[in-house]
Amino acid sequence: MNGFLEGVEAITLTCSLVLFAPGIGALLLGRGRRSAHIAAWIVAAWLMAWIRFSRWWTPLPGGWLHVAAGLSLIALAAAAWRTDRTQVDIALVALASALVTWTWVPCVGPELGSILNNAPNEPWQQLLPTLWWLLGIYLPMVVVGALVIAAPGTINYFDRRSVRIVGMSIIAIVGLLVAIRLYDDLASELARRSSY
Amino acid sequence: MRRLVATCVVIAGLAVMGGLVVRPDGDTTQLGVGDAADTSAVAPAPNSAEPESDLDPPRDDIPGKEATNDEPPLSDTTDSDTTDSDTTDSGTTRDSTEIAVELENFGPRMSLTNLDGWLNTEITSLDDLAGQVVLVEMWTFGCRNCKARLPYNQRWYETYREQGFEIVGVHAPEFSFEAEVANIEQALVDLNVTWPVALDTDKRNFHRWQPGTTGYWPRSYLIDQNGDIRFDHIGEGSYDELEAAIEYLLANPPDPAA
Numbered sequence: 001m002n003g004f005l006e007g008v009e010a011i012t013l014t015c016s017l018v019l020f021a022p023g024i025g026a027l028l029l030g031r032g033r034r035s036a037h038i039a040a041w042i043v044a045a046w047l048m049a050w051i052r053f054s055r056w057w058t059p060l061p062g063g064w065l066h067v068a069a070g071l072s073l074i075a076l077a078a079a080a081w082r083t084d085r086t087q088v089d090i091a092l093v094a095l096a097s098a099l100v101t102w103t104w105v106p107c108v109g110p111e112l113g114s115i116l117n118n119a120p121n122e123p124w125q126q127l128l129p130t131l132w133w134l135l136g137i138y139l140p141m142v143v144v145g146a147l148v149i150a151a152p153g154t155i156n157y158f159d160r161r162s163v164r165i166v167g168m169s170i171i172a173i174v175g176l177l178v179a180i181r182l183y184d185d186l187a188s189e190l191a192r193r194s195s196y
Numbered sequence: 197m198r199r200l201v202a203t204c205v206v207i208a209g210l211a212v213m214g215g216l217v218v219r220p221d222g223d224t225t226q227l228g229v230g231d232a233a234d235t236s237a238v239a240p241a242p243n244s245a246e247p248e249s250d251l252d253p254p255r256d257d258i259p260g261k262e263a264t265n266d267e268p269p270l271s272d273t274t275d276s277d278t279t280d281s282d283t284t285d286s287g288t289t290r291d292s293t294e295i296a297v298e299l300e301n302f303g304p305r306m307s308l309t310n311l312d313g314w315l316n317t318e319i320t321s322l323d324d325l326a327g328q329v330v331l332v333e334m335w336t337f338g339c340r341n342c343k344a345r346l347p348y349n350q351r352w353y354e355t356y357r358e359q360g361f362e363i364v365g366v367h368a369p370e371f372s373f374e375a376e377v378a379n380i381e382q383a384l385v386d387l388n389v390t391w392p393v394a395l396d397t398d399k400r401n402f403h404r405w406q407p408g409t410t411g412y413w414p415r416s417y418l419i420d421q422n423g424d425i426r427f428d429h430i431g432e433g434s435y436d437e438l439e440a441a442i443e444y445l446l447a448n449p450p451d452p453a454a
Contacts, residue, residue, distance in 0.1 A: 013340065015370065015413075058410055105370070107341045108412045113431020116412060 003111040003129050007136020015107035016137060018183070019045070022073065022100045022174050026093045027141055028167025029080055032155060038145040040090045042131075042138050044097035050130045052102070053116055054123035069103055070179025077171035081164070096171060103178065306332060306419055308366065310400050313377075315367075315384060317392030322364065327421050329356075329445045331363045331438075334402050334415040337383035338374045342414040344432050346387055352442060353391050359446045360421075363391035368402035370413065418442065421449045 010016045023041055030037035051057050059065070073096055080092040108116060112133055119126040135142065148154050157163065177183035308322055319325065322332070331349065335342035353363050369375040375397050384393060396402055403411055418427035418441050427441045 015339070052410075055410060058407065105411055105413075107339050107370075108414065108431030109341050109344075110431065110433040113341075113429075113433050116430045117434075 003115070003133040004136040006109045006111040007133040008139050010107075010109070010112075010133075010137050011140070013107050015105065018100055018174070018178075019104045020137060022096060022171050023138060023141055025077070025167045025170030025174070026080075026096055027144060028158065028163050029077065029171065030093065030167070031086065031089060031159060031164075033152075034148050034158065035145045036086070036090050037093050038138075038141045040094040041097040041141065042134060044094035045101045045138070046131045046134050048098040048101035049104075049134060050119070050123070050127055053119035053126060053130060055120045056123070066103075066181060067179045069099055070175045070177070070183075072099055073175030073178065074172050077168045077175065081168050100174070306405075306417060306423060306425055308332075308364075308394055308396070308401050309404075310398075312395040312397040315377075315381060315393040315395065316390060319392055322419070322423065325362050325364070325419075326423060328360045328362045329421060329442055330419040331361070331442070332366060332417045332419055333363065334366045334368050334396075334406070334413065336367060336369050336371075336374050336413055337380060337387065338369075338371060339413040341432050343387060345414055345416070346389060348435050348439075349391070350388060352439060356442055356446060361442060361446060365389060365391060365393040366396050366401055367393050368396040368399045368413070418445070420445050422452060424450070 011020060023045075026037060026041050027034055076092045076096045076099070080089050080096075083089050083092070106112060111129075115126045115129050115133065119130075148158065174183065177186055306322060314320060322330065331352070333342075333345065333349065335345070337343070349363055349365075352361065367374075367380055369380075373379055377395070380393070380395070383389075394401075399411075402415075405417070406412065406415060412430050414431065416427075416429045416438065417425050418438060420426045426445060427438060429438065
């Protein structure tokens with residue numbers, strides 16, 4: 001199984017929730033054609049993951065950093081909701097993506113393990129495998145992006161206020177749970193229910 | 197439609213690039229942990245220094261290196277008296293010294309502190325295992341990737357235990373239900389984990405040995421008879437390499453005075 005397929009499989013892992021759920025939220029929250037939002041989300045996640053894997057920057061949020069990360073997610077969601085400028089919207093999406101990727105603690109399969117074991121020694125060679133793996137986990141976003149491009153009529157559906165509220169709510173709830181340290185408890189319950 | 201095609205082309209291009217990158221030098225084998233390009237032995241020390249990778253060259257020479265990740269664990273094919281060579285999953289002969297002579301001593305001497313107890317054992321410290329080769333594995337019972345390693349651990353435990361090999365599972369829960377001792381005990385039974393398990397409920401040791409954002413499940417450290425870390429691996433895989441390192445250390449214990 002290569003990295004892409006392992007990434008697809010990782011969608012089902014509870015460890016991936018912190019990475020996956022806010023991405024879907026950002027997708028719903030965006031405006032117009034979502035391709036730029038999706039690209040911004042994936043590229044930001046890619047670069048942050050790669051920087052982490054290469055151990056160029058390794059602080060994990062904890063204590064006040066955890067609170068700051070959660071509140072920042074809420075602020076980014078609110079700002080994205082209010083802004084009318086697509087560029088600002090996309091920048092906020094990228095920031096949110098980098099933030100959630102920073103908080104992500106992965107469960108490691110063979111392919112991601114290969115990246116993690118090699119990245120500290122040969123970071124540049126792990127750049128594209130990291131993207132390849134992330135494209136797997138974000139495949140649903142890519143599919144939705146392709147759908148919107150192929151059928152522009154769907155934009156009207158995605159741009160409905162109710163859909164955008166759902167998107168903002170997902171990000172805001174994740175941010176709130178991260179800030180008050182209850183995110184792990186929610187994920188724990190989901191994991192427990194899926195395990196037993 | 198043009199945009200859709202363009203998007204597909206970009207995605208396909210990225211896919212191809214990803215595929216090319218994971219097949220360096222024309223090697224058609226998918227790289228995974230345990231394959232030639234894997235440099236598992238990264239620096240493990242708390243707040244550690246830069247990782248090193250002196251294990252690379254000998255690993256490239258390992259016959260049968262392709263047969264690692266997705267194959268089932270060996271079943272009684274290893275002679276427990278064998279130390280210098282063995283038969284791998286693929287049936288090829290592996291000379292453990294090809295790897296192990298290059299085993300680096302990463303140090304420092306590993307320790308586990310502020311534990312919440314032990315299961316499956318009477319020991320209370322890694323110091324109690326001095327003089328043995330010890331596989332210390334950070335794991336949690338709800339982690340699918342951690343569970344994938346267990347059959348390999350079980351086989352090594354059965355094969356090498358009489359020669360001075362021990363496994364210590366450091367159970368570092370990801371979620372709260374994994375922190376409840378009753379759930380852990382039940383999981384040990386369900387998963388057939390018979391080796392000692394240290395309870396690292398608040399993950400102090402998990403984070404001490406994997407500082408910052410370098411914490412992953414599972415993480416495997418092989419400790420030599422002096423307590424020094426000689427092999428370090430993140431995630432699944434590298435089963436052949438780890439087994440060869442176990443065999444080497446059992447056959448070539450370090451100088452106790454070192």
